[in-house]
Amino acid sequence: MKKFSFKGGTHIHKAAEKKNLTVSSEVEILKSPEYLYLPLNQQLGKPSIPIVNVGDQVKAGQKIAEKDGAFSSNLHSPISGTVEKIDYLINEPTGNRSKAIVIKNDFNNQEIAFIKRSTQEALGLTSKNITDIMEEAGLVGLGGATFPTSIKYTGNKKCEMVILNGIECEPYNTADYIIMKKHYKEVIRGLKYMLIASGAPKGVICVEDNKMDVYEAIKNELKGEPAISVALFKEKYPQGAEKQLISALTKKEVPYGGLPIDIGIIVNNVGTAMALCEAVEEGKPLTHHYLTVTGNVSSPKNYLVPIGTLFSEVVSEDDLAKNKVLLAGGLMMGKAMYTTHTPVTKGINAVICLEDMPNKGPELPCVRCSSCIDECPAFLEPTTLANLVKYNKYDQLEENGLLACIECGTCSYVCPSHIQLLDYIRHGKYELRRR
Ligand code: SF4
Numbered sequence: 001m002k003k004f005s006f007k008g009g010t011h012i013h014k015a016a017e018k019k020n021l022t023v024s025s026e027v028e029i030l031k032s033p034e035y036l037y038l039p040l041n042q043q044l045g046k047p048s049i050p051i052v053n054v055g056d057q058v059k060a061g062q063k064i065a066e067k068d069g070a071f072s073s074n075l076h077s078p079i080s081g082t083v084e085k086i087d088y089l090i091n092e093p094t095g096n097r098s099k100a101i102v103i104k105n106d107f108n109n110q111e112i113a114f115i116k117r118s119t120q121e122a123l124g125l126t127s128k129n130i131t132d133i134m135e136e137a138g139l140v141g142l143g144g145a146t147f148p149t150s151i152k153y154t155g156n157k158k159c160e161m162v163i164l165n166g167i168e169c170e171p172y173n174t175a176d177y178i179i180m181k182k183h184y185k186e187v188i189r190g191l192k193y194m195l196i197a198s199g200a201p202k203g204v205i206c207v208e209d210n211k212m213d214v215y216e217a218i219k220n221e222l223k224g225e226p227a228i229s230v231a232l233f234k235e236k237y238p239q240g241a242e243k244q245l246i247s248a249l250t251k252k253e254v255p256y257g258g259l260p261i262d263i264g265i266i267v268n269n270v271g272t273a274m275a276l277c278e279a280v281e282e283g284k285p286l287t288h289h290y291l292t293v294t295g296n297v298s299s300p301k302n303y304l305v306p307i308g309t310l311f312s313e314v315v316s317e318d319d320l321a322k323n324k325v326l327l328a329g330g331l332m333m334g335k336a337m338y339t340t341h342t343p344v345t346k347g348i349n350a351v352i353c354l355e356d357m358p359n360k361g362p363e364l365p366c367v368r369c370s371s372c373i374d375e376c377p378a379f380l381e382p383t384t385l386a387n388l389v390k391y392n393k394y395d396q397l398e399e400n401g402l403l404a405c406i407e408c409g410t411c412s413y414v415c416p417s418h419i420q421l422l423d424y425i426r427h428g429k430y431e432l433r434r435r
């Protein structure tokens with residue numbers, strides 16, 4: 001059986017991967033909490049603009065903030081209730097602070113009238129119809145990048161292939177696995193709508209070889225579907241990074257500073273495909289998604305949560321008290337949070353509690369082992385970048401490829417001297433932007 005892979009990267013040891021904590025637990029549909037906190041800045045680009053006022057009654061599915069230009073996205077209320085606040089400042093899982101709309105639940109679950117379509121009707125839609133639905137439903141990349149989805153489909157470059165990313169190579173996380181296990185038919189239909197939107201003749205669903213059950217289920221479902229196939233990848237981190245995925249599958253490289261569409265490819269996450277299917281067939285905007293809550297917690301599991309749910313609804317005080325680390329996003333690429341008064345946003349698919357970070361310890365001198373260089377999937381010299389940041393040589397960062405770093409965290413993970421190389425690199429990026 002052919003398995004694709006890429007150069008660089010690292011194998012996360014099975015004992016450290018910890019997907020077993022949640023992979024077979026039942027998904028809990030979280031009861032909507034009393035308050036939801038919906039940041040206006042849940043996408044790459046500009047924050048959306050509120051279109052409701054304090055005191056307004058809203059229904060589930062109602063648009064409450066409108067995209068501000070192309071690089072932005074609409075925001076909808078997951079529940080019915082009252083708008084309590086409009087510009088509530090809250091910590092986001094990205095580490096930034098953002099204004100949020102706060103909705104108080106009335107527990108009546110009154111919904112707007114959703115426009116439903118049969119699959120057959122939906123398959124008759126035009127590219128413009130589907131990109132309009134993407135835009136209206138507030139779809140963004142659900143793999144974490146939060147790139148507004150419709151933008152990928154409305155440019156004037158020709159698309160030859162849509163790739164669905166179902167790799168989920170981050171240790172601990174299993175939300176995408178659950179989506180593919182429970183909703184692979186919707187994922188496939190979502191991909192069909194993406195093919196209509198892009199005009200691409202083929203689509204490929206990418207799955208790692210640690211998820212053979214979903215690979216087999218998708219493969220079986222695709223019999224008689226010549227335009228769509230499923231490809232198997234060797235388990236390796238960060239196989240799910242966009243450029244590494246494209247390179248492994250097609251042997252093509254996305255140019256430095258470019259986008260996949262520059263080489264005729266669009267990549268979306270499997271969760272985005274499922275959300276598109278819901279938007280097209282059920283008329284539902286993006287208001288809920290799957291979230292892995294795991295690590296050193298009493299009951300690790302996947303939840304289906306309304307966007308805007310605070311972490312404190314899924315992480316108990318006891319779980320918090322026995323751990324030093326609260327991560328949003330993932331073990332390797334996630335951000336450390338200092339409070340559970342942080343809402344689940346469109347781009348967050350995991351919350352992880354840990355007693356401490358792996359490979360953490362007092363920083364020792366570099367032993368010049370070259371592991372960070374050998375395993376960097378972007379072919380950079382992380383140790384050089386870290387030293388440039390340490391010694392304030394910011395003007396040399398760009399020429400050493402800093403902006404090509406995909407922030408996968410592999411270098412920090414493999415460094416025997418516990419040098420937190422990614423922290424230095426992120427600081428360097430921040431300084432460059434600030435200057
Ligand atoms: S330098 Fe960036 S891309 Fe390379 S291993 Fe480190 S975090 Fe990943």
Ligand code: SF4
Pocket residue numbers: 365366367368369370371372373383414415416417418419
């Ligand atoms: S992995 Fe750590 S010790 Fe080895 S070369 Fe890189 S920075 Fe130095």
